[in-house]
Amino acid sequence: xxxxxxxxxxxxxxxxxxxxxxxxxxxxxxxxxxxxxxxxxxxxxxxxxxxxxxxxxxxxxxxxxxxxxxxxxxxxxxxxxxxxxxxxxxxxxxxxxxxxxxxxxxxxxxxxxxxxxxxxxxxxxxxxxxxxxxxxxxxxxxxxxxxxxxxxxxxxxxxxxxxxxxxxxxxxxxxxxxxxxxxxxxxxxxxxxxxxxxxxxxxxxxxxxxxxxxxxxxxxxxxxxxxxxxxxxxxxxxxxxxxxxxxxxxxxxxxxxxxxxxxxxxxxxxxxxxxxxxxxxxxxxxxxxxxxxxxxxxxxxxxxxxxxxxxxxxxxxxxxxxxxxxx
Ligand code: UT7
Numbered sequence: 001x002x003x004x005x006x007x008x009x010x011x012x013x014x015x016x017x018x019x020x021x022x023x024x025x026x027x028x029x030x031x032x033x034x035x036x037x038x039x040x041x042x043x044x045x046x047x048x049x050x051x052x053x054x055x056x057x058x059x060x061x062x063x064x065x066x067x068x069x070x071x072x073x074x075x076x077x078x079x080x081x082x083x084x085x086x087x088x089x090x091x092x093x094x095x096x097x098x099x100x101x102x103x104x105x106x107x108x109x110x111x112x113x114x115x116x117x118x119x120x121x122x123x124x125x126x127x128x129x130x131x132x133x134x135x136x137x138x139x140x141x142x143x144x145x146x147x148x149x150x151x152x153x154x155x156x157x158x159x160x161x162x163x164x165x166x167x168x169x170x171x172x173x174x175x176x177x178x179x180x181x182x183x184x185x186x187x188x189x190x191x192x193x194x195x196x197x198x199x200x201x202x203x204x205x206x207x208x209x210x211x212x213x214x215x216x217x218x219x220x221x222x223x224x225x226x227x228x229x230x231x232x233x234x235x236x237x238x239x240x241x242x243x244x245x246x247x248x249x250x251x252x253x254x255x256x257x258x259x260x261x262x263x264x265x266x267x268x269x270x271x272x273x274x275x276x277x278x279x280x281x282x283x284x285x286x287x288x289x290x291x292x293x294x295x296x297x298x299x300x301x302x303x304x305x306x307x308x309x310x311x312x313x314x315x316x317x318x319x320x321x322x323x324x325x326x327x
Pocket of ligand 1: 032040041042044050125168169213215217221250255285314
């Protein structure tokens, strides 16, 4: 019997980092007053209970794929790479109107990474952190050299415009990051998990509109997510006091503030910058964390080299977080 040669397995660099970031939001601004013309709500209620001042809605012909292409292209440009250098494209989303085809392959083609391995990833509002974890591990394993992760959502297609509990929260947009090899570690291990017993608290109804038991999700997020963020820090070998910037999923400003408060009680600094991008972007699900990161970089509230703690959570229920060094 002939002996077969030992199977070869790939091996990559020991460290990865984010090389570039980009985002895209539709032009159309929708204020709370605009929404109060359409349903029984008010600017005061929305600001007090959710923290949103305005959000962006895509036009009818402005598709999830279009927004992903814009954000992804900007992230690649920011990284200094050529689009054809991207060999993996991961597209976290939960609002692509078709299961077949997926969004990722079309986006790869349109940004100029036509030969890239491309797949969608659905972990709802935790999707970007899941995608970033997968991208980093693919690069470290040698399966990919440069991976592009694009969180993109057109939530307005999935929200009943007369449902005041959801229509005031959700919005549209995309945010992206390029992951590649690095000399020093720039992406910590992902802390992820799920709570499938709470599946009934957020789901898409038969009419394709999102339903959520707001209060149940709120309670879960304000109690269960800070420990996940602390776990991500522990996996990265850091302390709460090392965090310069906290970017939780932008679901509700009161949830963001509750997570920050819990982390400060565990030693995070008072001067830790806390993302409040929801105020002008709304809840964009898998796009909210990279959108916030890109906006904060542009505004100068996050600087190159800062320690950024990100944590996403949402339908599934699913959650994931990790520490990154800002590019
Ligand atoms: O991103 C995925 C994960 N999702 C989340 O993390 C969302 C978590 N949940 C939330 O952010 C909040 O629960 C919501 C923003 C969805 C709702 O806020 P809430 O403070 O929990 O409001 P509620 O559902 O407890 O409703 C309080 C009151 C109710 O009236 P009554 O029964 O007390 O008379 C609602 O009917 O507020 C009413 N209400 C509104 N009033 C004005 C609900 N929506 C509105 C509205 N405008 N848009």
